[in-house]
Amino acid sequence: MAKTLFEKVWQQHVVSENDDGSVLLYIDRQLVHEVTSPQAFEGLRIAGRKPWRVSASVATPDHNVPTTGLEHGITDPVAKTQVQALDSNCDEFGITEFKMGDKRQGIVHVVGPEQGLVLPGMTVVCGDSHTSTHGALTAIAMGIGTSEVEHVLATQTLIQKKPKVMRINVDGKLPQGITGKDVALYIIGEIGTAGGTGYAIEFAGSAIQQLSMEGRMSLCNMTIEAGARCGMVAVDDITIDYVKGRPYAPTGETWDKAEAAWRDLHSDTDAVFDKEVHLNAVDIEPQVTWGTSPEMVVPISASTPSLDDAKDEVQQEGWTRAFAYMDLKENTPMQAINIDKVFIGSCTNARIEDFRAAAAIAKGHQVADNVKLAMVVPGSGLVKAQAESEGLDKIFTDAGFEWRAPGCSMCLAMNADRLEAGERCASTSNRNFEGRQGAGGRTHLVSPAMAAAAAIKGHFVDIRDWQEAGE
Amino acid sequence: MQAFTKLNGLVVPLDRANVDTDAIIPKQFLKSIKRTGYGPFLFDEWRYEDVGQPEMDCSNRPIRKDFVLNQPRYQGAEIMLARENFGCGSSREHAPWAIADYGISCVIAPSFADIFYNNCFKNGILPVVLKDEEMDVLFSETESHEGYKLDVDLEAQTVATPSGQVFTFEVDDFRKHCLFNGLDDIGLTLQQADNIKAYEKTRKTDAPWLFS
Ligand code: SF4
Numbered sequence: 001m002a003k004t005l006f007e008k009v010w011q012q013h014v015v016s017e018n019d020d021g022s023v024l025l026y027i028d029r030q031l032v033h034e035v036t037s038p039q040a041f042e043g044l045r046i047a048g049r050k051p052w053r054v055s056a057s058v059a060t061p062d063h064n065v066p067t068t069g070l071e072h073g074i075t076d077p078v079a080k081t082q083v084q085a086l087d088s089n090c091d092e093f094g095i096t097e098f099k100m101g102d103k104r105q106g107i108v109h110v111v112g113p114e115q116g117l118v119l120p121g122m123t124v125v126c127g128d129s130h131t132s133t134h135g136a137l138t139a140i141a142m143g144i145g146t147s148e149v150e151h152v153l154a155t156q157t158l159i160q161k162k163p164k165v166m167r168i169n170v171d172g173k174l175p176q177g178i179t180g181k182d183v184a185l186y187i188i189g190e191i192g193t194a195g196g197t198g199y200a201i202e203f204a205g206s207a208i209q210q211l212s213m214e215g216r217m218s219l220c221n222m223t224i225e226a227g228a229r230c231g232m233v234a235v236d237d238i239t240i241d242y243v244k245g246r247p248y249a250p251t252g253e254t255w256d257k258a259e260a261a262w263r264d265l266h267s268d269t270d271a272v273f274d275k276e277v278h279l280n281a282v283d284i285e286p287q288v289t290w291g292t293s294p295e296m297v298v299p300i301s302a303s304t305p306s307l308d309d310a311k312d313e314v315q316q317e318g319w320t321r322a323f324a325y326m327d328l329k330e331n332t333p334m335q336a337i338n339i340d341k342v343f344i345g346s347c348t349n350a351r352i353e354d355f356r357a358a359a360a361i362a363k364g365h366q367v368a369d370n371v372k373l374a375m376v377v378p379g380s381g382l383v384k385a386q387a388e389s390e391g392l393d394k395i396f397t398d399a400g401f402e403w404r405a406p407g408c409s410m411c412l413a414m415n416a417d418r419l420e421a422g423e424r425c426a427s428t429s430n431r432n433f434e435g436r437q438g439a440g441g442r443t444h445l446v447s448p449a450m451a452a453a454a455a456i457k458g459h460f461v462d463i464r465d466w467q468e469a470g471e
Numbered sequence: 472m473q474a475f476t477k478l479n480g481l482v483v484p485l486d487r488a489n490v491d492t493d494a495i496i497p498k499q500f501l502k503s504i505k506r507t508g509y510g511p512f513l514f515d516e517w518r519y520e521d522v523g524q525p526e527m528d529c530s531n532r533p534i535r536k537d538f539v540l541n542q543p544r545y546q547g548a549e550i551m552l553a554r555e556n557f558g559c560g561s562s563r564e565h566a567p568w569a570i571a572d573y574g575i576s577c578v579i580a581p582s583f584a585d586i587f588y589n590n591c592f593k594n595g596i597l598p599v600v601l602k603d604e605e606m607d608v609l610f611s612e613t614e615s616h617e618g619y620k621l622d623v624d625l626e627a628q629t630v631a632t633p634s635g636q637v638f639t640f641e642v643d644d645f646r647k648h649c650l651f652n653g654l655d656d657i658g659l660t661l662q663q664a665d666n667i668k669a670y671e672k673t674r675k676t677d678a679p680w681l682f683s
Pocket residue numbers: 062063107108109128130346347348407408411412429430
């Protein structure tokens with residue numbers, strides 16, 4: 001019978017089936033970070049259990065690590081305790097960890113693919129919702145809670161019910177300047193933040209195939225913002241080329257065998273999906289969120305909505321609250337909104353291609369006077385080194401951006417990088433929830449180029465005009 | 472794990488859609504390495520005027536009087552009503568830990584985000600999905616009757632109102648079994664250790680690159 005991509009990978013991982021239709025699913029790779037793992041390790045210790053397969057898990061601290069003044073270590077004592085807990089747990093249980101100071105340390109979702117720890121056809125989990133990122137490599141990759149982290153450590157499996165499968169087809173040629181981030185925000189704007197609940201999503205169509213691996217990662221990263229636990233893209237040459245030669249990727253004969261198997265990782269032509277969505281690439285403009293949920297998004301050429309446009313009362317109430325929180329009025333042109341800070345980073349957009357795009361905009365310009373802080377935070381030590389070897393750090397610092405050390409940073413503001421109450425930020429991260437980047441802070445989600453352009457102008461601008469004007 | 476069988480509890484209505492886990496428990500509380508102690512910080516930004524910090528004493532903090540959890544009539548609530556897509560966003564299990572630590576062991580909503588829904592079952596919380604019209608009934612009755620309580624019965628999969636209306640809900644057999652008996656699913660899974668080993672053996676031959 002014809003199978004979807006998701007079903008193929010799923011079936012290869014079923015250990016056994018329970019009577020109620022749930023399965024015991026084998027997990028190939030678990031990525032671990034400091035925030036959601038301490039209670040899981042503690043659980044193992046209390047129960048006297050050992051990890052089932054130590055080599056399946058790899059850890060790195062990211063959420064709490066400082067991105068500046070590293071020579072002083074972590075000054076926040078509570079954050080320090082958590083990072084130290086990760087170090088000692090990994091040492092105790094024998095789990096490989098890229099510790100602070102290691103070039104490979106960084107945001108877990110940047111590090112995993114970069115090291116070849118995530119391979120096509122794998123099942124991948126991490127105690128973090130943005131694990132969906134790894135679906136770009138044709139893995140079933142899901143965020144899990146801490147109890148499940150412990151379950152995977154102890155048994156290398158998860159009890160799961162098979163989700164329904166939705167295919168989102170984006171066809172046509174992506175217009176100039178449109179990135180994976182814009183595609184992600186556009187899709188969420190179309191289907192809503194609960195549009196994918198209960199589904200695994202396959203992103204397909206000619207526009208998705210045009211995306212680089214980085215673009216696919218930004219897209220799959222935000223699958224969770226559409227409510228789906230995982231999103232994936234079929235294997236093609238771009239996937240294979242990306243994986244080849246990475247430290248943990250197979251080599252020699254094993255590589256050949258693996259590649260042959262991976263080439264089959266696509267949906268069969270007559271596979272049936274529980275739901276299909278069709279979108280046209282040409283309709284996608286650079287996107288900017290205006291509210292406090294990723295679905296509150298509009299094209300840069302548009303204005304904030306009018307309350308009368310809300311589909312029902314619940315949405316109208318949500319919009320009213322969002323307008324108040326964001327200190328914005330109905331029908332305000334997006335390009336008229338001034339910003340105070342800029343954050344280019346996070347597991348959505350802290351890879352080398354993101355920085356190249358932002359640097360291309362920033363080059364030869366200066367951050368606007370009304371922008372108090374514009375920071376660029378690499379996703380890993382290796383991304384940082386690569387960017388520096390290309391001189392991107394210099395372009396940013398010359399333009400007045402701060403160039404930082406790798407970590408989650410102002411994506412969730414667990415370290416010192418945060419918005420003050422009332423500050424407005426153009427951010428390349430993935431969540432614009434109330435208080436996400438600091439209590440009272442106001443977040444607008446955009447692509448790296450859009451964030452860089454906003455930094456230079458002090459307000460949101462249409463990157464397409466920029467490119468046409470050749471500024 | 473705490474079992475959930477039946478509950479007759481006071482109801483608090485949280486009339487907002489898309490409540491995310493950042494709102495349920497803000498990030499500064501994620502620095503703790505414990506599973507308990509999050510209750511006082513549940514909905515911290517909505518509940519207090521100031522910004523909460525881990526381990527601070529909440530007894531004298533200025534509260535936002537209009538926030539529903541702060542209203543005297545809802546003190547001691549064990550059941551929470553919510554709107555669509557409750558628990559969206561981050562996978563932090565600190566969200567259900569905070570809810571449970573506060574004393575709520577049942578959340579009723581028209582829909583939940585997947586990871587949060589899963590996490591509830593691991594922490595003795597029953598998430599109940601009811602239809603929109605049923606939710607509307609519960610919201611309006613809770614708001615109009617002080618001291619409003621509901622009867623939640625996991626075995627029968629029902630929610631009963633004081634006036635005798637009964638709404639039924641769906642729950643997977645396996646999740647129901649574990650929650651009803653307070654079972655730790657790691658122990659259950661390890662009973663299948665031989666199956667897992669057999670699976671690994673085959674996979675090592677078929678796909679050796681997964682084991683390096
Ligand atoms: S960068 Fe942001 S979204 Fe990504 S893992 Fe870190 S905190 Fe989470």
